Amino acid sequence: MSVLQEISPNVRNMIQLESTVLAIRARQIKEELRQKVRKPYKEVIDVSWGDPHRAGVKPLSFVRQVLSACLYPQLLNSDTLPVDVRQRAQTLLAGCDAGSVGSYTAAAGISEIVCRVSEFITRRDGGVPSYPEHIFISPGSQWALTSILNVLVNSEASPRTGVLTPVPCYSTATLSIMGLGADIVPYYLSEEQGWELQVEELHRALDSAKGACNPVALYVINPGNPTGHVQSRKSMQEVIRLVAEKRLFLLADEVYQDCVYGENSEFVSYKRVLAEMGPPLSDTVELASFHSASKGIMGECGLRGGYVELVNLDPAVMKYIYKLFSTYSCAPVLGQIALDLMMNPPQPGDPSYPLYSEETQHIRSTLAHNVKRVFEVVNSLPCFCCQPVEGGAFAFPRLHLPHKAIEKAKEMGMQPDMFYCVRLLEDAGVLVSPGQDLGQKEDTYHIRFCIMTSEDTMEEALRRLSSFQTQFMKVFS
């Protein structure tokens, strides 16, 4: 007796990521190191996730202090914590039912926090209004993305529902789209132009879908994961015109909005660009924008707090979305609070401001250092080439693998970039993701690694990568 025959075909069709295999091997290697097996390195550097704390970034004291006071309000009565922390915790607890972070909240989140999220968005977008009724807080932004896709994708439709999805793309998003029973309609980002999104390519992708599926949505990640590209206003305007013309729902994954390093790069939200384009576009284009407490400077992935803001949706659709969110009760309260703190950090004059400011500046200067060094070092290596990282959490350099290495990989039944990642892990103890998990043009090879690390970790990772690459090229050329 097995449900396998009956398993939903959408779930059955989900691909297996190679990074899972690598992660398992990394765990074994760590265990071997603990058991004193000799290796050319003392520990594994894991830069395969977009997880700042895991990669060595320190949590912000202010955030952790407020959260711990919300959990254990006895701390409010002592002077262990700064006075503005205690005040903040008190205000937040007043928004929780019965003053406990252990109560369920409304399905869209604690209403006071939802209001502050909308105020943040309005400030960020230079006054373009944001409405609390259009915001839903979720256990991480990925969850919100999957839920909105769930509304858009009709798995019973024929032809099947299509979603325009970038290549390369953050792999969990691709998995979600496939898991819901939609077809991926790939559009390729232009590596040579710093991973720019080119609207002609969107046209090509739409043409290619004709007869195969019915594209209903365009998924964009800005700043990009894994590309590190930050979109220009002009490019966004072109995208908006296209989605309006083709009647596509625009899914804007903007979780890295706070992580922009390029000197000439600036994050502008799709919502703002849309509003500034004026009617009829600003009244009609349907947009979902996602943000998260996982990815900014605070990097609180484990608390699971994200939100989606919905623009120009039919009120009837909003009602369905509300119901869908209700079936999961609510987002974790501490994740909701983390979002609030991210959007309302201490201000000059607050007792917590000096430390907060020191900690965040330290993180920002570390990130600036890291992206600069990655660009320098990777581009100085033989057969490696990296576009500038303008934003986000990752570098996605291209590998020009020698013929012999490609042959060897085939012999071992692996994709060439996976073969490279396996060797890098075994020989140098650095865990990165192979480009094939994220998608890449045929016959091109890449690796992805997180740049949100401490300076020391990044320097050590680059040192290991450099000597590994030199050695690897020697062996295979």
Added chain:
Amino acid sequence: MSVLQEISPNVRNMIQLESTVLAIRARQIKEELRQKVRKPYKEVIDVSWGDPHRAGVKPLSFVRQVLSACLYPQLLNSDTLPVDVRQRAQTLLAGCDAGSVGSYTAAAGISEIVCRVSEFITRRDGGVPSYPEHIFISPGSQWALTSILNVLVNSEASPRTGVLTPVPCYSTATLSIMGLGADIVPYYLSEEQGWELQVEELHRALDSAKGACNPVALYVINPGNPTGHVQSRKSMQEVIRLVAEKRLFLLADEVYQDCVYGENSEFVSYKRVLAEMGPPLSDTVELASFHSASKGIMGECGLRGGYVELVNLDPAVMKYIYKLFSTYSCAPVLGQIALDLMMNPPQPGDPSYPLYSEETQHIRSTLAHNVKRVFEVVNSLPCFCCQPVEGGAFAFPRLHLPHKAIEKAKEMGMQPDMFYCVRLLEDAGVLVSPGQDLGQKEDTYHIRFCIMTSEDTMEEALRRLSSFQTQFMKVFS
């Protein structure tokens, strides 16, 4: 332009709960009270949710202390917190990547915690083994239930997938099943027998589904929500034989396993009963059992920590489930930790034990008091009748409404029990749920309210209910 035409029909078909309307009105009334509008009560008592903290139960100090130390490890260096709390926090942090609760975890949860969950289950089930690989931690048990249903329900199947679902039933479960595109196959619990599950009724329900849909699973809630019934071993054995015969997947919602009050009632898990029945049943019946940090004595709903244990599933199916969980990253770390603390409370001799024991005993004696008083008071009221609450968080008494009240409700375009709930809220300031949201036999009427409150809250709620009911009967008979 609107996606409404394209909205997934499963989502479109989800019903609207009347309790949403009531909750909105309750919020307005609270606002009116704040603005000093005169009412016959000073505050609204909200016993409509299964949310202990909201209803006045206090969080456990030990739990909150450990969680706050995990968030803000500086607390480990002071003696603000008891030494066993600090040790526990240290152990837990060692299981988090980079020692931060802000790191993502494995998709199924932190492996140390998953192991301790399996140890708990083994202890609970008198030694029946539990395997960490079969356990997935999720952001609340509801989420896990929906995910497992997602694997079972093939929304493209024809005939449609059916799920045997109790009447009455916790409404979010019903919404989830419908939202996934399955058909509800209702089976009625026997109110006269204290809401017993009768296996003949399951046969009747299966017969009724013939030609309409293809039932693949049986959903059981034990202890019951809203019924308060605790299943006997004998009844569970009958259920297991039936699911084996009919090749149904058994979904056992056991989130109230720690809340049993009946003198002759005892919680036994489906997993244990299945194991004790021996082969071939114990090797073949596919079972998912759900548990949660929301519902026990700790009542931490807002942290969102739950798990599912899967028994006898095909390894290939397990792989798909793993992938599905991966698409949401992971459960909130603090919810995972709360689960761990629930399963591993302080032991005699630990510095935190005396306070922990005092707090939990206080809650248990309060609950015992509440269920006793609810039974006494409700059954003493005219036209009200309540089965004994043996377990769970709710009472679900039946209302014998006078003809005139039913007429009046119809006149106002409401279901009679909704009409009753509206009046109870307006006139007495008590917020409960109408039976229609949970399901009930035609022409019977019920209300549901939470019994996990402080003694004072319960007494006040019962006082208001009593005088309201007397008044209501006067007006309408």
